[in-house]
Amino acid sequence: QKEVEQNSGPLSVPEGAIASLNCTYSDRGSQSFFWYRQYSGKSPELIMFIYSNGDKEDGRFTAQLNKASQYVSLLIRDSQPSDSATYLCAVILTGGGNKLTFGTGTQLKVEL
């Protein structure tokens, strides 16, 4: 079992809809969670981070964290074609220093 798991997708949503991306992690002691967006052949770009249970909103993005259930999700409202990318969930594991452990990513396709 991977330490950070995501559905690889592709997840297809129509333009203007809400895209929901999910991530589960195995280390119950993890405290720091990140969402990165990566376009093909490009570097990961940090779009959200969350440390506390609950929701955190930033523009069209909302990160949700539930430590009891060990999942973190990313909601993208009013999805645009430019949101089409791979979304990587990343976690700092207990005893892992400050390095990020990534999930395999979910490919999102926003269709016109």
Add this chain to the structure above:
Amino acid sequence: AAGVIQSPRHLIKEKRETATLKCYPIPRHDTVYWYQQGPGQDPQFLISFYEKMQSDKGSIPDRFSAQQFSDYHSELNMSSLELGDSALYFCASSLKTTNEKLFFGSGTQLSVL
């Protein structure tokens, strides 16, 4: 704002050759990380440095070595290259006091023929 700078952007080598990848972190960032990303895979942590000292080590082959210099730039040295080393190599930097947010460079695409 200044970002993480990596060079070269693309590198083509033959088997058994050596390669050196360079990374210039965001100014004032004190930690550098190296990641390897194969096609369709997630980034895999290789090694990190904090204040010029190795701070963590991941799945880095013995053929690879890295260091961070006094100006905080870092170099990843890769020897006896194998076909399987073909990947995107990312450098990321962070400031320890900013809750571990990593910012990535554009990466070096290494192709081993």
